[in-house]
Amino acid sequence: MKTIAVEPGAGEPVVIEKPVPEPAAGEALVRILRVGVDGTDHEVIGGGHGGVPDGEDHLVLGHEAVGVVEDANGTDLEEGTIVVPTVRRPPASGSNDYFERGEPDMAPDGEYVERGIVGDHGFMAEYVTSPAEYLVPIPEELASLGFLVEPISISEKAIEHAYASRSAFDWNPESALVLGNGSLGLLTLAMFEHTLGYERTYCLGRRDRPDLTIDIIENLGATYVDSRETPVSEIPAVHEAMDFVYEATGVAPHAFETIEALAPNGVGALLGVPGSWEFEIDGGDLHREFVLHNKALVGSVNSHRGHFESAIDTLTALPEWFLEELVTGIYDLEDFEAAFENDDTTIKTAVEFSRI
Amino acid sequence: MKTIAVEPGAGEPVVIEKPVPEPAAGEALVRILRVGVDGTDHEVIGGGHGGVPDGEDHLVLGHEAVGVVEDANGTDLEEGTIVVPTVRRPPASGSNDYFERGEPDMAPDGEYVERGIVGDHGFMAEYVTSPAEYLVPIPEELASLGFLVEPISISEKAIEHAYASRSAFDWNPESALVLGNGSLGLLTLAMFEHTLGYERTYCLGRRDRPDLTIDIIENLGATYVDSRETPVSEIPAVHEAMDFVYEATGVAPHAFETIEALAPNGVGALLGVPGSWEFEIDGGDLHREFVLHNKALVGSVNSHRGHFESAIDTLTALPEWFLEELVTGIYDLEDFEAAFENDDTTIKTAVEFSRI
Missing domain, CATH: 3.90.180.10 (Medium-chain alcohol dehydrogenases, catalytic domain)
Incomplete structure (x- = not known):
């Protein structure tokens, strides 16, 4: 074979x-x-x-x-x-x-x-x-798109862990930002819009119009954020602070800028896997912001069978x-x-x- | 008055x-x-x-x-x-x-x-x-130490949020590290030992022996870690990687070194409130470590009435x-x-x- x-x-x-x-x-x-x-x-x-x-x-x-x-x-x-x-x-x-x-x-x-x-x-x-x-x-009618179950399961897990981290209090997220307009980013953006019920969603990329991914972002009802114009740390000033940030870029500074992009009590799910990358941060400001506004960051990799099963439901709903x-x-x-x-x-x- | x-x-x-x-x-x-x-x-x-x-x-x-x-x-x-x-x-x-x-x-x-x-x-x-x-x-017999209920409640909340962040999977923590040997650090160390059932505990400070706080750390059954000899990032190599790191120093680099000090699937609770403090990190290494080992960081401030009530039980148990x-x-x-x-x-x- x-x-x-x-x-x-x-x-x-x-x-x-x-x-x-x-x-x-x-x-x-x-x-x-x-x-x-x-x-x-x-x-x-x-x-x-x-x-x-x-x-x-x-x-x-x-x-x-x-x-x-x-x-x-x-x-x-x-x-x-x-x-x-x-x-x-x-x-x-x-x-x-x-x-x-x-x-x-x-x-x-x-x-x-x-x-x-x-x-x-x-x-x-x-x-x-x-x-x-x-x-x-999986149901036979999903066979042609069944190869999307695994990537969706990755987000099912990340989202499950992120929500768990906010489960000790009454959390009612409304705004979500996806960092990255690759296939995983777009699938997750569609989840925020269609299965998770967020009221306002955003997706960050670095593409010029016209662009296929920007069209999809906007057709989903989300706002496209061009990282060349609006760095992650400035998103709260330009758009709004985010209850949920989903990082799927692997751009290491994004992991730390996520702390600044989050609204009070928000959570960032990190999924990128960068190599060694040294840079300067204002770690004092980030640390203080983390604490005084009860923020959380959760790293997530891979997924288990339960996440695959959730992903089947999600695939049906998209x-x-x-x-x-x-x-x-x-x-x-x-x-x-x-x-x-x-x-x-x-x-x-x-x-x-x-x-x- | x-x-x-x-x-x-x-x-x-x-x-x-x-x-x-x-x-x-x-x-x-x-x-x-x-x-x-x-x-x-x-x-x-x-x-x-x-x-x-x-x-x-x-x-x-x-x-x-x-x-x-x-x-x-x-x-x-x-x-x-x-x-x-x-x-x-x-x-x-x-x-x-x-x-x-x-x-x-x-x-x-x-x-x-x-x-x-x-x-x-x-x-x-x-x-x-x-x-x-x-x-x-609170019970009358706790009156003389009742002023410890508020600080203990701060840790009750941080610990509750940290555990929530690990509630999406079967987490069985055994090792805990407290960063900071002030009164809040020592109270929390005693909680890890006496109410949370950790098998191995550590407390980081920067004091020479003989020292009151080192005596307490060791009498609690914990290991004293001198940050001048063993930086936070080297603790896994010198001692062990930690399932739980509780940061109560306000030293901003500690917040980020915590990612390195954690064992896979571990969580760091951040409580310090530093001012602006710029420094360099290998953000790529930290980001990758966060993701590939499912780590979490949770910022926590203040506490609510439920945490005060838990703190009363804790105070009784210490x-x-x-x-x-x-x-x-x-x-x-x-x-x-x-x-x-x-x-x-x-x-x-x-x-x-x-x-x-």
Whole structure:
């Protein structure tokens, strides 16, 4: 079968032929339909993140997948069921408490591998195997967009943790700011508008009009903020202070400017993963602001099965026009390179391995 | 009656004679027993924090009080009941949602005054009046230490908010670090040891042995960390990464180094209130660490009635020897200046206005 993989240092994905995997006991065989591409894939390809499985010279890419159960292999799954696989798996050393209690997303370094990212092959293959417990069934009508369940689950978790941090008091957020107009930022902006009930939403980017993402932002009813004109720290003066800031840029100064962008009692969810980056801050002002206005910052990575299940509901609730505009390309295996292009006309792409 | 007040710019407290206040409808008259002194009082005296009530030329100090109801004045209180007053009151513009729902601690700037700190006279007086709803009854046997209820309530709130931020997953903290060996730091260290059940606790200071606070830290079963030898960011390497970091130094770099001191999934509660303070950070490393290890920082200020009620339980649970060593001096009104001395032999002091 064909897989899309990257060899360390190559800097671009290639097709690698591999045998169709055999499911072990407790595993099902899944025929892959579509696999989305995101910023993490680009980081893995570029060598800035992730790593090949022990003893291998390549990593099969892909962690945003949707497939169909081809061989249930004695598990509780039914053949023909559409499923989305979760991403984290126990490390070679075996399972641990985080997996036992269904919270692999809270496992620290060394206590997990991530399919398609670090230490385990991903889902960009015609067939994959997985323990049934890591395959989340979704309704058949969501099959074509099922590759969005994983990225939405990332935001489900971040939002759950952010709300938890505000659960000790009566919090009634009305304004939300998304930092970053990539596919994750736009999906989250749509959640703030359509499933979380925020009254006023904003999305920060650095694009000139006309631009696809600005059109989507405005069609969602949100306000576009150009970071070249309005730095994050000045957003309260220019627009308003935000009850919720969702950071998906990986621009490290944004993590700290978020403290200034927040309204009293607000929370910032941080999701970016920058490299080393030294800069000066007025740490005294930020510290005081943090304390005197009861602000919170919450870092969040990965997601667990419960977040995938919430993401299915969210995907159902998002408007069709939005999802159509968000997905700018679905490419056959023969044209897979096109799915990895990343210009201003690309928002979200996926590679199609097979059809229902 | 005698009060202890400060005039802006004077730099030291003085006794000011004022008439005994008359309780308005809904208010009780309280005879003050003792009022504690803390770092905020020193900041108010120094002019770095707080402010006199509108139209006045002085501020009566004191926000950590315990008293006895002298005249219930038709309220639900009973004369002779020992009470601790909360600190925040509605501003001159009138009440607001935060007060209506019993969460004045979440009110932003301008939506409150603070007795003895900003905009309203404090409790360092022979008598004070207060709406009954802001007077929290405590058991008579706690009367002598009742001035510790307010500072403990500050930590009750910070800890509640920190735990809330970790409530979206199964969090089992074992290690706690208190930054700061002042009275609030030591009270909180004792809470980690005696009411919160942490297995390993640490307290950071910058004192040479022999030292009263180091003795208390070690007698509590905690490890003393000298910040001159072990910077906050190096604590994980020298000791261990911490599930909970409680910052009570007001040293702004500590707020950011806390991210490095935390274990995966850990939380830092920030309570210090520094002034402007510019410095360089590796914001990229901190941002990445925040995200990849699901860390959280929570700012916390003030406390509400529920936190005072929890603080009463905590005060009951703390060991007697600890409280005796913590309180280094109770001074009569004639010797009040001694309560404001702040050297290495002072931990916690109070001024005694009257006895039961």
